[in-house]
Amino acid sequence: MINIALGFDGNFAPYAATTIKSILLHNKNVTFYLMYDNLKKSDIKKISSMIESHNEHYHWIDMSGEFNDLFTGNWKSKTLYFPLKLPSICKDERVLFLDADTFVLGDLSKFYNQPLDGYYLAAVNDYGMISDLKTNNQLKLGENTVDIKHYFGNIRKWNNTDMQRYFNSGMLLMNLDEMRKNNVEKAVMDSLKSNIFAFPDQDCINYVCHDHVKIVEPKYNFMVIFKSTWSRVEEETLERLLPYKTEKERPLIIHYLLKPWRKPNAELPFSKEYNEVKAMTPYKYSLTKQEFFSFKWLQRLF
Numbered sequence: 001m002i003n004i005a006l007g008f009d010g011n012f013a014p015y016a017a018t019t020i021k022s023i024l025l026h027n028k029n030v031t032f033y034l035m036y037d038n039l040k041k042s043d044i045k046k047i048s049s050m051i052e053s054h055n056e057h058y059h060w061i062d063m064s065g066e067f068n069d070l071f072t073g074n075w076k077s078k079t080l081y082f083p084l085k086l087p088s089i090c091k092d093e094r095v096l097f098l099d100a101d102t103f104v105l106g107d108l109s110k111f112y113n114q115p116l117d118g119y120y121l122a123a124v125n126d127y128g129m130i131s132d133l134k135t136n137n138q139l140k141l142g143e144n145t146v147d148i149k150h151y152f153g154n155i156r157k158w159n160n161t162d163m164q165r166y167f168n169s170g171m172l173l174m175n176l177d178e179m180r181k182n183n184v185e186k187a188v189m190d191s192l193k194s195n196i197f198a199f200p201d202q203d204c205i206n207y208v209c210h211d212h213v214k215i216v217e218p219k220y221n222f223m224v225i226f227k228s229t230w231s232r233v234e235e236e237t238l239e240r241l242l243p244y245k246t247e248k249e250r251p252l253i254i255h256y257l258l259k260p261w262r263k264p265n266a267e268l269p270f271s272k273e274y275n276e277v278k279a280m281t282p283y284k285y286s287l288t289k290q291e292f293f294s295f296k297w298l299q300r301l302f
Contacts, residue, residue: 007082123167124221
């Protein structure tokens with residue numbers, strides 16, 4: 001049995017459905033924990049029917065009203081905080097959390113069942129964020145704006161060695177037993193009350209779990225990043241990423257930080273396959289606001 005959790009609202013329902021469909025195409029004996037806010041009953045019915053057609057199981061968890069008092073940085077939706085509650089939501093030994101802009105290309109069972117003794121979670125190093133430390137990018141921090149180097153180095157007090165363990169929260173293989181034993185959920189929520197984080201959901205779990213994370217290969221969270229960011233990625237890391245970027249090899253999980261639905265003509269890795277799978281969902285003929293305006297913009301070019 002594989003437990004998989006996603007968190008999303010109505011704006012991301014078509015993409016969450018695509019993530020779920022990509023899992024269903026390659027995996028059996030899956031139970032989904034679907035945390036939601038501002039989701040229509042019709043969306044719940046569509047996604048439920050799709051999962052049932054594969055004879056798999058699901059739980060819907062209404063997260064309305066949760067995290068209303070927390071700072072979200074540049075993100076408007078509270079869904080970014082949903083995985084922080086998984087130790088109390090999912091009573092099983094472990095769960096794989098995936099962002100709703102991820103895409104699964106294979107069998108997750110071996111990755112899911114890897115040893116996690118002594119670790120709170122397994123995750124992939126955020127190579128995009130680390131490359132941004134070479135820039136003068138500005139980050140929103142509460143009502144203020146700070147330099148990215150100042151934020152990580154002076155405010156978070158994370159040196160270069162610490163940053164090599166800084167992980168992306170779009171894929172988290174969570175050892176729930178270990179997290180519950182060490183009250184990680186409470187520690188994370190307490191950290192949000194006593195700190196202002198630039199990337200709230202990601203920084204708070206890095207802050208608490210830093211010494212208890214198993215860093216795994218990028219193929220388990222291959223992040224599709226901006227062209228300018230690619231140019232700054234360290235050479236050793238880039239060598240491991242290029243086979244996935246050029247589609248010569250298939251990662252297990254793709255994380256679309258650059259969205260295939262925002263730029264339909266962009267040559268993003270495996271975007272053709274992504275859109276083929278999206279067409280297998282109940283949202284084949286649905287256009288979100290983002291897709292609609294992209295489509296109207298493209299019409300003006302022809």
